[in-house]
Amino acid sequence: MSPVRPSFIALAGLAGAVAALGATFVDAGLRSAAAGPGLAARGALAARLELTDLALFTEARYTRNPSQADLHAAFQDHPFAFEHFPTGSLVAPAAAKRGRP
């Protein structure tokens, strides 16, 4: 029996990897379809409670609700103040505040 050629192994590996790439799209499609009701429920809760922001950054008031924060957040103490909350240094001034006095 002739030994397996390296190209066979490489092509089989490539086919496997392309299949895995395709599987990520299938997985994304299936999971986002399955998540539809959950997303709708989250949206309905946000609408019922009149929420304006995600509860992602809870450490300070201007990171909890970036869309509602003071005009000078994230530089809460004075403009160009050094940020001591890690989130503050990563959250950009909200779009609502840029270009407005």
Add this chain to the structure above:
Amino acid sequence: MTAGWISRQRHLLDFALSSLGRRRGKNLGLLAVYTLVVFVLASVMLFSHAIRHEARLVLKDSPEVVVQKLVAGRHDLIPAGHLEAIRGVRGVRAAEGRLWGYLFDPAAAANYTLMVPRDQPPAPGTALIGSGVAAVRDAAPGDTLSFRAHDGQLVQFTVAGTLERDSALVSADLFLVSEADFRRLFGVPEGRFTDIVASVRNPREIRTVAEKIDAALPDTRIILRDEILRTYDSVFDWREGMLLVLLSGAILAFGIFAWEKASGLSAEERREIGILKAVGWETSDVIRLKTLEGMVISLTAFLAGYVLGYLHVFHFGAPLFEPVLKGWAVLYPDFRLTPFVDELQVATLFFFTVFPYTVATVVPIWRAATVDPDQVMR
């Protein structure tokens, strides 16, 4: 003809693989670093896109217009009189006051968002809590939680229920109470609200209505739904940008390394090309062989890096980004992102990771392959 062509390509691939195998350590090292770079780039890209998309979907019905009162540049409580003024603006369908604020709980060292729902508020003395609050206080329905009010007295709440864990992305830190309890806790007098939310009859007139409110109430700041939605685009554009800036040093170092590896031929490789030419290989065959070598490396790195990035973000909850997202927050929503994948982004990632490396391998090979074999081997 087709069978012959396939057989020829397979032989070339066999040869390319054995050629790569001769410099196994070097190539495996390159492949590992290459895969890591694609993995990080793919993770950042997938995460930012999915969370932006989710924020847009979840907040699509957020208040159309929020009106805040400003005093000396700071957000202040808004009087009920403003409500009447806003309701009187042409185009406004309804306007209601919102009561919400933040409460630092020393027992958990966490910040909660206290809120009074206008629709089905909890009974006085009870509270509905988010899953994050329940977790940090180890609280269940029927438990009692107490906080110091503005005047130092204790206010007790019996947990009436918890909000669904599935909604943690918007509700993890919520603490829903009745209007009487909210005013008692913070000392907010009757006739004052945190802000006002208004809805508009014709969605196309939101901006005009906002301008009218602004003109009628000059001491206010108006935030539109569109701006709320764009906030999350900008927050994650910024975060994605910051991560990429932090990574840019590593990406550049990899770029130089890959360029050096791909474009600078070693003496051994030159000899190899010379021998191939001497035994009768065409220049085009040599270029095809070396392109195949480059493609094997770059394609493997792209596919492995992307698939690993996808698993990292959507199946393992992006543990590498968690510290960046959490910051110093004690209370953090436990959520799994819904995998929204933008095919164009994946195509862009493919183009910018596979294409440059493959091209970088071809140019020096072409140069070496076009000179006399005798000169190359010398």
